[in-house]
Amino acid sequence: MTSKRILITGAAGRLGTILRQSLAGRFELLRLSDIVPMTATAEGEQIAPCDLADAAAVRDLCEGMDAVIHLGGIPYETGWSEMLRTNIAGTVNLYEGARHAGVDRVIFASSNHATGMYPNDRTLTGGSPPRPDSRYGLTKAFGEDVAALYAYKHGIRSLCLRIGSCLPKPDNRRALSTWLSHKDFVRLVEVGLTADYVHEIVYGVSRNTRSWWDNSAAYRLGYEPLDNAEVYAAEVESIELKAELARLYQGGNFVPEEFTSRREWLG
Ligand SMILES: NC(=O)c1ccc[n+]([C@@H]2O[C@H](COP(=O)([O-])OP(=O)(O)OC[C@H]3O[C@@H](n4cnc5c(N)ncnc54)[C@H](O)[C@@H]3O)[C@@H](O)[C@H]2O)c1
Incomplete structure (x- = not known):
């Protein structure tokens, strides 16, 4: 199925802004959602403010969509109440809304912090079981399981991206291993919008010489990163x-x- 109507949650954030610019004008509808105010600037854009913690609002938000790119949430470590509200309930609400709306696929922004407690001499794959390094990482591991539930039980294709460090360029030694360039991020999302999969977990990382992650599962789906932190x-x-x-x-x-x-x- 070709996705024509796409919802981006967290669209006002760093990654959402990158995607919005790259996907503008390429689809019938780009529904941009966030809890903070936004303005439509390109043809085909529609602004849909929504708090991910509000299940009924999220259900309405997903109506009529073919694909969802779920970036909304708290991207740093903080207390349980905010994690539960936004990253846990928000992700459940999103998948439940997608199920009601008959959405074909969800691309879920997971994180390398779902596996952050592996030592850095270990090479991981998307099949490596979670070892979260924080409450934040735990919410991402949970999100990957939510994705599996809705993929295998309800037929929503789910691609989970364990994103490394998506930055204009690497700015510390760790990022030489974990860097995901903005352009490779867009390339990976494009794969998520078109490839054939049921439930996959891959790393969101460029083709870094020092990468800790064997991303062959992403390559099999068609991901061809062009940048290298080296x-x-x-x-x-x-x-x-x-x-x-x-x-x-x-x-x-x-x-x-x-x-x-x-x-x-x-x-
Ligand atoms: N940037 C990275 O390198 C990186 C690395 C790993 C994972 N990720 C994940 O990718 C996603 C996007 O990251 P980012 O760097 O753009 O973060 P960001 O904080 O810039 O964007 C997240 C957006 O989510 C929105 N949001 C927060 N709570 C919400 C709520 N209750 N309802 C609706 N929207 C809400 C925020 O307003 C924000 O615009 C996050 O889920 C993050 O965990 C990012």
């Missing part, structure tokens, strides 16, 4: 070195001013 390795090492020097000396951030490499510092 291009930024020297820049990142310089940032890391400066932070290390600033920590070592009483002068803090003034100390590393002239040094761009470890060799320069050590003389």
Whole structure:
């Protein structure tokens, strides 16, 4: 089935804004939803404010949609009450709304934090069982199971993206492994909108030389990332070195001013 009418939750957020710009004008309808105010700016866009915690409102929100890209939620660690309300109830409400509306597929923004307690010398796949590193990561692991319930029981195709670090460019050593470029993020979502799957969990990561994740499941679905964090390795090492020097000396951030490499510092 070709998706023509697409709902994006969390559309006002960082990833939602990237997607909105890339998908504008390409579908019959792009329904953009968030809890914060937004304005339609392109042909085919429709603004639909909604609190994901409101089950009845989410049910209305999903009406008439072919596909949902579920980005809405809290993307950082916080207390249980907000996690339960937004990430747990919000995701259940979304899938239940999708079921009532007969939605064909849901792309769920999971997170690498669903598997954050694996040591970084382990190579993981989308089949690696969750080892959440936080309440936040636990809500994402839960979301992956909600996706499985609605995929296998109710026939909603579900692609869960364990997103790494979706940034303009990697800005620390960890991100050399976890970076997902904006363009590769869009490429992965495009795969989610078109590929044939029932329930899949893949990593949202570019083709990084230092990746901790074997993303062959995503490649099988047709994902072809074109970016590699390694291009930024020297820049990142310089940032890391400066932070290390600033920590070592009483002068803090003034100390590393002239040094761009470890060799320069050590003389
Ligand atoms: N950015 C990343 O690198 C990254 C990494 C891993 C996972 N993710 C996941 O991707 C998704 C998008 O991330 P982001 O970086 O764009 O985050 P973001 O905070 O910029 O966007 C999330 C959006 O969800 C909305 N939202 C929050 N509570 C809501 C509610 N109750 N009802 C409706 N909308 C609500 C917010 O207003 C916000 O616009 C999140 O689910 C996040 O957990 C992102």
